[in-house]
Amino acid sequence: MRQLMLILLLVVLWAPFAFAGLCKPVNIESRHTREAENLEGESFATAVSSLDGTADYIGSRSYNAHVLACNRKRDTMGKKIEREIGSDHVFAGSLDARLVKGHYNYFGNIITQQKYMYRLERVSGNWIVTIPAEFHFPELKLAKYLDITMPLAQRLGIDTTICATTVKSKGKTTRGLVPKSVSNGIWVFDTCRVDRDETFTVNGQSKDIKDWYMEYWKELIQSHWSRAGFELRFQAVNLGEVDAGDLATYNKEGIVWHVRLNMNANVIPRYKSNPFFLHPIYSGIDPAGVVHEFGHVLGLDDEYPSTECVPLGGADYIMCDAFSLGGDNQKGVYPWIVTRRYMGGKAL
Numbered sequence: 001m002r003q004l005m006l007i008l009l010l011v012v013l014w015a016p017f018a019f020a021g022l023c024k025p026v027n028i029e030s031r032h033t034r035e036a037e038n039l040e041g042e043s044f045a046t047a048v049s050s051l052d053g054t055a056d057y058i059g060s061r062s063y064n065a066h067v068l069a070c071n072r073k074r075d076t077m078g079k080k081i082e083r084e085i086g087s088d089h090v091f092a093g094s095l096d097a098r099l100v101k102g103h104y105n106y107f108g109n110i111i112t113q114q115k116y117m118y119r120l121e122r123v124s125g126n127w128i129v130t131i132p133a134e135f136h137f138p139e140l141k142l143a144k145y146l147d148i149t150m151p152l153a154q155r156l157g158i159d160t161t162i163c164a165t166t167v168k169s170k171g172k173t174t175r176g177l178v179p180k181s182v183s184n185g186i187w188v189f190d191t192c193r194v195d196r197d198e199t200f201t202v203n204g205q206s207k208d209i210k211d212w213y214m215e216y217w218k219e220l221i222q223s224h225w226s227r228a229g230f231e232l233r234f235q236a237v238n239l240g241e242v243d244a245g246d247l248a249t250y251n252k253e254g255i256v257w258h259v260r261l262n263m264n265a266n267v268i269p270r271y272k273s274n275p276f277f278l279h280p281i282y283s284g285i286d287p288a289g290v291v292h293e294f295g296h297v298l299g300l301d302d303e304y305p306s307t308e309c310v311p312l313g314g315a316d317y318i319m320c321d322a323f324s325l326g327g328d329n330q331k332g333v334y335p336w337i338v339t340r341r342y343m344g345g346k347a348l
């Protein structure tokens with residue numbers, strides 16, 4: 001029933017409001033083209049990916065201008081940014097921490113506005129973005145188990161053992177392979193079901209599966225979004241990584257990302273809950289999906305549909321193609337958007 005209602009809601013919202021005139025070529029002004037040119041000089045754009053040595057963080061200038069223009073239109077802070085800083089604005093090399101919060105409005109209506117929130121500071125020319133995250137493991141369904149993506153299973157050394165076959169009990173999968181055929185085809189990797197309280201040992205280190213899970217997310221997000229000039233710090237509240245004093249402030253200001261996981265491979269991931277999906281992310285989400293969804297936490301909007309963004313030049317952009325996970329797909333235009341918002345942030 002809930003899914004049916006969501007479908008109805010999406011149909012109602014999508015049809016009249018899709019893009020809602022927020023993302024038309026006519027919105028690309030000279031300042032966006034100028035900013036797209038300027039961002040090419042930033043170290044986060046000229047950097048080399050430490051993951052795979054690729055170095056095309058710049059991408060396409062015209063596509064970057066398009067992304068910038070769209071984001072400013074959709075960002076509740078967009079007008080303020082464009083009023084207060086020019087396209088040639090240069091930030092000081094060291095800046096005190098601020099909390100940046102806002103919403104971006106993909107459809108042009110208030111109901112589907114998505115919140116973004118992060119801590120932003122700059123030290124010796126390097127931007128630092130901190131995101132405190134609290135994981136909520138699936139409680140509604142299959143609460144004794146946890147589905148994990150196969151690359152994580154591989155890391156735990158169980159991909160060819162536990163995860164190679166499916167164990168069923170009374171028609172229900174209780175352990176092992178959860179083939180991607182049961183999903184709607186959006187997952188690249190199969191997933192593997194393990195016990196929620198299981199302990200796994202890797203290189204002599206034994207840890208609870210939940211800890212391995214959270215550490216995997218942290219590493220995925222940090223390694224894909226960080227590069228020279230732009231450091232991403234993902235701090236898991238559950239792992240005790242957030243200083244108690246900071247946590248009180250983050251909670252008060254509402255900047256903790258609540259990662260609410262589910263056990264339904266058929267649910268298309270959304271980074272944040274809504275009344276229809278209280279737990280909107282499948283725990284077995286692909287690595288690329290984690291990195292893409294995280295882009296939304298940074299206030300980056302979808303550049304979908306791919307039939308529109310790919311021809312414009314977005315093929316290697318993580319917010320256009322959510323399934324490509326090359327080392328440099330987190331293009332320089334994204335840190336540019338994220339850091340321009342410093343002037344709208346609130347002092348810590």
Ligand SMILES: [Zn+2]
Pocket residue numbers: 292293296302322
């Ligand atoms: Zn998305």
